[in-house]
Amino acid sequence: MNTAAVAAASNYSAQQVRDLEALGVIPAAARSRNGYRRFSTQHVHALRAYRDLAQAVGPVEARRAMREIRLLPRDKAAALICGFHAQLNEERQQALAARCALESIRAEATTDAKPVEGDSMTITELSDALGVRASTLRYWEKVGLVAPERVTTRAGTARRYTLTAIREARITAALRAGGYRIPEVQTTITAVRDLNEVSHSIAALDTRLEAIAQRALALLCAGTLLAGIIESARTA
Known part of the structure; x- marks a missing residue:
């Protein structure tokens, strides 16, 4: 030929x-x-x-x-x-985990339940719960993804994460695990703060899952x- x-x-x-x-x-x-x-x-x-x-x-x-x-x-x-x-399977699992987290956040936004006053976590408790480092939480705070409160202690001041801050940290952790960059996460957090609505982000994850499926099929074709x-x- x-x-x-x-x-x-x-x-x-x-x-x-x-x-x-x-x-x-x-x-x-x-x-x-x-x-x-x-x-x-x-x-x-x-x-x-x-x-x-x-x-x-x-x-x-x-x-x-x-x-x-x-x-x-x-x-x-x-x-x-x-x-x-x-x-590819790992990418899919991460995207599914992120989608599940956003679905739970949307479900929370549609309930009439109010946060129990006084519910909060320290930075150590939240980092342990999410499986991320405390320094990561501080960075997320620096770029505006999470907004903990500052409380006065005998040693000075400390961060306290209210239910709202915990929710934002959960969303951030889920999206970062799904491969989303900081600017993309910032867009999602802004949408959640402004509208209590994450449908757009869920749609983006659905698009990502479809793209992963197409890539997986292409890999099978090449096999x-x-x-x-x-x-x-x-x-x-």
Whole structure:
């Protein structure tokens, strides 16, 4: 197969085929006597696998993986691909955890129950409850995500987290665990403070979950082709 033929079979342009060959995504093509590239069906399979893999994990990771699975021992090459499945599943679990937290916050906002006066936590109690460091809570306070009260003690002043502050800390912890950046969390916290409404954030998480599902399906589509590449690299 010449460059034009393999490009048509893989739905890439001829220049993209040459670029991916130069990057090591596909093996170097054989050369005919006149210097023209000669490709095989293995190159087509590699290009198709790369397309799905890039959709699943991004082009940078996909390029690295396509190079490494031809060089690593079979068990390590297979483990590399399995790691992508585990990574996607972890992203999904984090997004689901964040969504569950936001659902609980929305449920709280729709109830008539009022906070019990005096309910609060110290920074140590809250950090233990959320599984984050006290320094993380102080940083969240610094960037406006959580607003604890200051109370006077014999030793000076100390932070006390009311139910509102605890709720904001819970939302922040859930979204950060779900991979959201600080500016995105700030938007959510502002919405909760202003409107007591988190539906927009839940919709964003639903979109994220759908995107993860699409990436997981793309990885599954690449699976058989990647397995063939791993095997053929050991028998070549």
